[in-house]
Amino acid sequence: MSLSREEIVQNIIEVCGRSETKAGILKSVRKKANYRKVASLLGKDETYCSSALNEMLVHGLVQNEGQRGQFRQTPIVRTLNIDSILLHQPQMQKRRPLSSLTTKTIVRRVPSFDEALGSLDVDRVLQRDCFPLKKPYRKDVGEAYLTLENVIKQELNLPDTIYGIDSISEANRRGLFERPVPAEKQGMVQLFNAAVLWLRNPSHHRKKDIPRNDAFKMILFADYLIKLVRKQKKLNKL
Secondary structure (H helix, E strand, C coil): CCCCHHHHHHHHHHHHCCCHHHHHHHHHCCCCEEHHHHHHHHCCCHHHHHHHHHHHHHCCCEEECCCCCEEEECHHHHCCCHHHHHHHHHHHHHHCCHHHHHCCCCCCCCCCHHHHHHHHCCCHHHHHHHCCCCCCHHHHHHHHHHHHHHHHHHHHCCCCCCCCHHHHHHHHHCCCCCCCCHHHHHHHHHHHHHHHHHHHHHHHHCCCCCCHHHHHHHHHHHHHHHHHHHHHHHHCCC
C-alpha cells in the first residue's frame, strides 16, 4: 500500500518524535547504508539500529536496498525536511484537540515475506531455493532442511553416503555439538535430531501441504540452525 505525503509525515512524528537517536538513524540513511555503518556513524548499538530501521520499514519511511541489512529513505522521505518536521511537532500536538489525539490512526505498511528477507540476514542459498514461497509449501520447507543437512556435511567434510539422521549422529561424534555444559550439548543434539525427524521428514513422507505462514517460520528456523552449525564449528575449532 502506497502512503501519502501527509501519512509519511505523521509516521515520522510517531517513530522519531520522542527519540533523537531514531531521528538520527533515519537521517543517516538518506543515501543507502548498512545498519552496521549507521551504528558506527552514530556510536550506537548495532542491534538497536537494526531494530529501529526495521520499525521504519514497517512505517514506510525506509526501503530495503538489495543487500542484507541495507536501507535507504523512501523517495517521499527524501523530499522532506526531517528536522523541521520534528522541530514543529510539539506545537502541532498542542493545537490538536484531545478528541483528535484519542482517535488518531497510525498508518503502517506491513512488508511482505519476500521484502523482509533483506533485513533478516537469511542464508543466501535459502533465499535462492525457497523464495518466493509457492504451493505446495512443504516442498520449500523440505528444501530448507535439505540445505541444512548439506551445510552440516560441507562444514564437516562428511561423505555423501551419510544423510538424514545419520548426519546428525556423525556430527555429534565429531564434536560439533560440544558445549561447556553437558545438558546444553544434549539439548542441541535433540534439537537437530528433531529438525530432521519432525520438520524435514514429514515434507518428504506425505503430500499433505502446510500453511504458508508455518512454512515461512520453519524455513527461518532452518536458517537459525544453519548459522548455529557454523558458530559451533568455530567454537569447537573443527
